Amino acid sequence: MSSAADAEPAVPAEDYLHAERGPWSWLTTHDHKRIGVMFLASLLLMFLLGGGYALALRMELLTPGETVMGRLAYNRAFTLHGVIMVWLFLIPSIPSSFGNFLLPLMVGARDVAFPRLNLASFYLYVLGAVMTLWAILQGGVDTGWTFYTPFSTATGTDVLPVLLGVFVVGFSTIFTGLNFIATVHTMRAPGMGWMRLPLFVWAIYGTAIIQVLATPVLGMVLVLVALERVAGVGFFDPARGGDPLLYQHLFWFYSHPAVYIMILPGMGVISEMVPAFSRKNPFSYRVLVWSTAGIAFVGFLTWGHHMFVSGQSTFGSGAFSILSMLVAIFTALKIFTWLSTMYRGSIWVNAPFTYVLGFIFLLFFGGMSGVAVAVTSTDIHWHDTYFVVAHFHFIMVGASLMAFLGALHYWFPKMFGRRYPESLGVGAAVLIIFGFIATFLPQFLLGNMGMPRRYADYPEHFQPLHVASTAGASLLGFGFVIVAVYLGWSLRHGAVAGRDPWGSRGYEWLSDSPPPEFNFHEPPTFPDRPHDYAEREDRPEVGHAL
């Protein structure tokens, strides 16, 4: 047991988990921490469902020909895998759960700016998820998660509830983002200027701007597709004078920035953990802040790289190609800053830090392949092949999921006041990282050989790589099971964490673990700069506690 735990008061104050009791107190709560935990639980449920579909897809692709499901079933399975993972897991994952839980703690507020809106946002998410899942019971949808017209307006499957479900989830996203922006602007603790915000808050703030400005465009385009199905309005139907490309422009205007909704919070998580486990101040706080702003801004100008083969002008493709590469510059700034922070640091390799390493590797690899597909000539070769599948899984899943799991481990003691078994945590992290690489590395090769995405069948010479990929997916799934088991066990039986088990200098650790109902017993002041590890020798409880 660490000395930090011994410093706990003999009679602990009522924390947010026990301040009120009973399911009703949770369902009607306005406490951002409880809402964050409810989001976390729902998101994990969705992740389980989406992951189940992923494993089913990998089973089908184990052998050429029909393995476990027919082609229509396969189309429905990959659609629902994408819809659930993108709309119901990845986009809300870190902002809605950890953002909700931590942002007010990190800026020293008692709650978010609009606590009731926050709860409404949760119920909108639940409503959207239920509508989407209802479509599964209706037999499923076969459009892919992008709902491309004219197929999505013509297919016989029941697209409408999914469109409306995603529309409603979009509102949840907008309200969450709005809440975060207002909170950061108006509720910072005395003395906390913009350049003293924790890096995670910066990341969530940048994400919130994308959420608020891009999601309404998606909402409108979903309404238009719904109208097209119901009333045949013809916006995207060439037979009526419309243009399917308009759909793609509007869709990707949202959905490319949506990738940054998934990855920016992850970068924020990593920016918190790298200084904490290197015991060093960030190499450059300002570079991390401004590169966040840069990615949020440039993210709006890159959507056309999804449309290189759609027949848009050569000039347009060239411009989008160059703009897309700008993202790599900002990302590289971050990666170099993290590495420079680690350089000559006193590095503590534990489960969260293992995910940090996984994150940086996968982000680097996925990002470099992203530059490759941003080049118009190479993209024509790789377009709609497994190369693209592997690329976006490295970024959207690899990187943002690593950050999500890292966050889950890093803030688990904060949220629940308990620790998890560290050695199991590191083991599972290593298993997950290697499982992930084993799953998606072969897909780069498959794509380069010409295996198209979204196909249930393939020629026999692709089989070895598909087998490797499916084997990797099994490892990955096994890793998640281990994590679920020990985290579930730790909720009740883990060692008591104490206020700051990592010896972190993040502001959120200044409150109790788990925090009291209104975060702080008295209005907080934060005397140190965020991530200030320069004075760590002054704090004897800080060290490699385990």
Place this chain on the structure above:
Amino acid sequence: MPSDSTQRPVVTQALHFGAEAARQDAAHMGMWVFLASEVMLFTGLFTAYALYRLAYPEVFLHGREHMEVTLGTVNTYVLITSSVFVALGIAFIRRGREWGAGMWFAGAVLLGLTFLTIKGVEYAHHIRDGALPGAHYDFDGFAVPGANLYFTLYWVMTGVHAVHVAVGVSVLSVLVFRTFGGAFGVAYHTPLELGGMYWHLVDLIWLFLWPLLYLV
């Protein structure tokens, strides 16, 4: 070391630890952000308008000839006047004149309903002519390729706007009742200000729709 000069002068303490001023500050900020997202909602439609106007310039030149410019213009004045009423209502409540504020807001509600009624009359005329969107388009007076898209845009843009007017009318109605119920005064009238901001946005969007669909 950076100085603390960036500390906000108005709000010295975090919300819930601090004063009502902080709460109002947050509420206004939130509303501005929400209005920004509303503008982005309409941006998709304006983009579609620009695209199809480029694709079918003739259609858009002649399409407006089939609009009832008088009704559209009257509606513009109705909506602008209602916005003035809302602004007057805010001015009244800031001086503590609750009854006057309630009356101005009630006037704005009536004008909002007038707008919807006139819009309904226009829609009825379009339905009579068969100028319905997309597959249902059956208007003999204007049967050129792309004509249905003009009317589809018209229906969707004004329709989405009308939904916003209806929401605004509901919000303002609630505010009227609460104002007469004594919920607001000099010290606290944030909901009136926020409702007013929303109503001004609804007005502003119409000021873009009106020239695009009826005039140019």
